[in-house]
Amino acid sequence: xxxxxxxxxxxxxxxxxxxxxxxxxxxxxxxxxxxxxxxxxxxxxxxxxxxxxxxxxxxxxxxxxxxxxxxxxxxxxxxxxxxxxxxxxxxxxxxxxxxxxxxxxxxxxxxxxxxxxxxxxxxxxxxxxxxxxxxxxxxxxxxxxxxxxxxxxxxxxxxxxxxxxxxxxxxxxxxxxxxxxxxxxxxxxxxxxxxxxxxxxxxxxxxxxxxxxxxxxxxxxxxxxxxxxxxxxxxxxxxxxxxxxxxxxxxxxxxxxxxxxxxxxxxxxxxxxxxxxxxxxxxxxxxxxxxxxxxxxxxxxxxxxxxxxxxxxxxxxxxxxxxxxxxxxxxxxxxxxxxxxxxxxxxxxxxxxxxxxxxxxxxxxxxxxxxxxxxxxxxxxxxxxxxxxxxxxxxxxxxxxxxxxxxxxxxxxxxxxxxxxxxxxxxxxxxxxxxxxxxxxxxxxxxxxxxxxxxxxxxxxxxx
Numbered sequence: 001x002x003x004x005x006x007x008x009x010x011x012x013x014x015x016x017x018x019x020x021x022x023x024x025x026x027x028x029x030x031x032x033x034x035x036x037x038x039x040x041x042x043x044x045x046x047x048x049x050x051x052x053x054x055x056x057x058x059x060x061x062x063x064x065x066x067x068x069x070x071x072x073x074x075x076x077x078x079x080x081x082x083x084x085x086x087x088x089x090x091x092x093x094x095x096x097x098x099x100x101x102x103x104x105x106x107x108x109x110x111x112x113x114x115x116x117x118x119x120x121x122x123x124x125x126x127x128x129x130x131x132x133x134x135x136x137x138x139x140x141x142x143x144x145x146x147x148x149x150x151x152x153x154x155x156x157x158x159x160x161x162x163x164x165x166x167x168x169x170x171x172x173x174x175x176x177x178x179x180x181x182x183x184x185x186x187x188x189x190x191x192x193x194x195x196x197x198x199x200x201x202x203x204x205x206x207x208x209x210x211x212x213x214x215x216x217x218x219x220x221x222x223x224x225x226x227x228x229x230x231x232x233x234x235x236x237x238x239x240x241x242x243x244x245x246x247x248x249x250x251x252x253x254x255x256x257x258x259x260x261x262x263x264x265x266x267x268x269x270x271x272x273x274x275x276x277x278x279x280x281x282x283x284x285x286x287x288x289x290x291x292x293x294x295x296x297x298x299x300x301x302x303x304x305x306x307x308x309x310x311x312x313x314x315x316x317x318x319x320x321x322x323x324x325x326x327x328x329x330x331x332x333x334x335x336x337x338x339x340x341x342x343x344x345x346x347x348x349x350x351x352x353x354x355x356x357x358x359x360x361x362x363x364x365x366x367x368x369x370x371x372x373x374x375x376x377x378x379x380x381x382x383x384x385x386x387x388x389x390x391x392x393x394x395x396x397x398x399x400x401x402x403x404x405x406x407x408x409x410x411x412x413x414x415x416x417x418x419x420x421x422x423x424x425x426x427x428x429x430x431x432x433x434x435x436x437x438x439x440x441x442x443x444x445x446x447x448x449x450x451x452x453x454x455x456x457x458x459x460x461x462x463x464x
Contacts, residue, residue, distance in 0.1 A: 003027070004061050008077055009068025010037040010051075013091040015044075016144035017066045020098060022047050023150070029062070031055040031077070058086055066094050069140075069163035090167025092160065095145035097170070106153055109284045110171065112160045112202050113179025113218070115331040116277045117141075118305060119269075120179060121159040123281035127298030128155050131290040140164060155288070162198040172205035175287035177280045181217035182330030196221065203227060208287040210280055213241060230254075230287070232279035234272055242279045242286075249279060254286040262296040269309045273334040307439035309335060315450045317416030320407075322446075323423040324439030329358040332425035336362045341418040343410045345442070347373035348426030355425060356382045363387035368413035370395065370406045374430040402431060403438070407445035411453070420446075 003026050007018045010032035018041065021028045029050040032038050038051045045051065057080040058065065065081045065088040073079075081088050089097075099105045109128075111121045121137045128135035135155040138148035148156050158173070181196050196217055203209045203225035211222035213231035222229050230240060230253045237243025237252045242261075244250070249261040267278045282295045304310070307324040314320070323335040328351070336342060336358075342365050359382040366387055371379050372395040383392055393409045395402045410420040422442045432438040 003064050005029070005064045005066060006031065006055075006058050006062045006081075007066045007068075008032070008055075008071055008075075010034065010041050011068055011070075013144045013146075014066075014068050015041055016146045017091045017094055018044055018049055020094065020146045020150055021066070022049060024098060029059060056080065058084060062086060064089070066091060067167060069161060069167065073166070088167065089169070090164055092139065092145050092158070092164045093168040093170065095149045096168070098146065099149045102149070106149065107155045107288055108158055108171070108173040109155065109288065110158045110160055110173040110176035110202050110206070111179065111280070111284070112162070112165060112199050113177070113212075114182045114199075114328060115326075115334065116179045116273060116280075117159045117161075118325070119274060119308060120177070120277040120281050121157045122305060123278055123299060123302050124157040124284055126302040127281055127285045127290060127295050128157060130298035130301060131285065131294035133290070157284075160202060162195055165201045166198045168201065170205070171202070172207075173202070174206070175208035175210060175284045176202040176206040177210035177284060178202060178212070178218045178221050179277065179280055180212055180215040180330065181221070182328065200224065208284075210283040210287070212276060212280070214276070230283050232276060232283055234276060234279075242283050244275065244279075249275070249282065251282065251286060251292060253283065255292070259292050261292055262299055266296075266300055268302065269304045271309065271334065271338045274309075307436055309338065312443050312446045313450045315453055317418075318411070318414045319419045320446045320450070321419055321421045322439050322442050323421065324428070324435045324442060326423040326425060327427050327435055329353050329355050329425045332423040333358050333361065335421060335423035336365060339419040339421060340365060341367050343368045343370065343414045343418055343420045345370045345372070345406050345410055345420065345422045346379055346424050346426070347371040347376040348424045348428050348438075349373065349430050350375040350378055350426045353426075355379055356386065358425060359383055360386040363390065366390045367415070367418050368392070368410070370409045370413070372397075372402050372406050372431065373424070373426060373428075375426060379425075403441040404445045404448070407442065407449050411449055 005021050005026045007014050007030045018028050031052050035053045056076045118141050125137040133155045136148050136153045137157045138145045139159040140161045141159040178199050200221035206227045209222040209225040209227040209229050212218040213233040233243040236245045240253050242251050247264050251259045267275050310322045312320045312322050326332040326335045368391040370393045395405045428435045428438040
């Protein structure tokens with residue numbers, strides 16, 4: 001490769017793209033609005049990479065732009081590249097092209113959807129490894145795809161966001177799935193239709209299109225594909241589907257007869273949405289020849305990630321559950337439905353999403369609500385309309401102290417048998433670095449609150 005390439009964004013994916021391009025022989029320039037992030041790439045100067053802060057037009061001679069997924073298409077630099085006839089792609093598309101040129105490309109299995117992507121792709125990684133394959137989860141899950149390609153893994157379980165798919169045009173996974181589609185990132189895509197279309201791009205050149213037969217949008221997007229279509233459902237599956245029969249996950253798509261995979265109670269984390277995720281992971285793995293025995297082994301060995309329906313503590317008959325990964329209403333709905341009585345901690349950046357349906361559908365399980373974050377007024381309005389009987393408390397603080405106050409209020413509102421659930425239904429960046437920072441703040445606040453309550457109840461402490 002002798003091209004001149006501009007990389008926009010000096011974050012994790014930008015660094016990896018720059019390093020891969022240098023290895024491929026390209027002349028590379030990296031730009032970012034943050035001089036601090038650029039400074040973290042200083043070592044790349046010795047490899048010929050030029051670091052230029054704040055570009056708004058491509059430098060002379062650039063013939064390819066590789067953009068980080070967070071950059072919107074209407075960003076001035078990208079708009080200028082389009083106007084100049086310069087191709088713009090993302091890091092995932094770059095990884096695909098480098099992989100195809102390698103002479104021994106990996107098998108790609110792609111996972112997208114509004115919710116459940118990370119759980120599904122890490123379940124898939126566990127299943128593939130149980131089947132003896134050299135597999136790695138990569139993409140939006142954390143490891144840049146280009147790094148997974150450079151490492152030479154045989155099978156890639158690729159988590160793809162709508163942003164990454166927007167900037168990808170030639171991906172042809174062996175199998176792919178759209179888990180579900182609900183309003184999210186409307187501020188970035190501009191409309192629900194554009195958001196759904198971005199998700200649907202994963203099917204464009206897939207050999208097998210796995211779809212959620214219980215989700216209308218997933219079903220519709222797969223129907224437009226010319227790939228072999230395989231459905232997953234929480235009901236007994238028809239021929240060509242995977243589903244649940246008499247409490248057992250079964251395959252009726254990749255076996256001539258109904259093949260048992262594993263009992264439904266063996267799926268972790270528990271909950272219908274995670275059974276659906278497990279079925280999707282199983283379908284993708286079965287599409288590339290992984291045995292039913294390896295599917296069962298991989299799902300049993302799967303360790304759920306942090307901040308996804310994790311019980312933090314139980315005190316005084318009250319459970320405290322961290323689902324900070326519920327960054328949109330659809331994810332929060334799944335989290336809420338897993339519990340009978342909830343003191344709900346919610347709020348943050350809604351990104352244009354509607355919460356009326358979420359509140360209305362879960363009003364009967366809400367004991368109380370504690371709200372924090374920038375868009376909490378939207379929750380207040382929805383609660384007033386659909387759950388006026390539910391006590392609501394608001395937290396004004398905009399730092400980690402806000403989570404401490406939220407947990408204290410939730411503890412005071414909770415009675416034995418209830419679950420204090422952090423399932424914000426919104427993004428975190430108004431108060432926290434990311435959802436992991438928010439979840440960690442919750443865990444720390446709960447741990448301190450439970451310890452203080454235990455000490456106060458200890459007669460040995462009281463008598464001192």
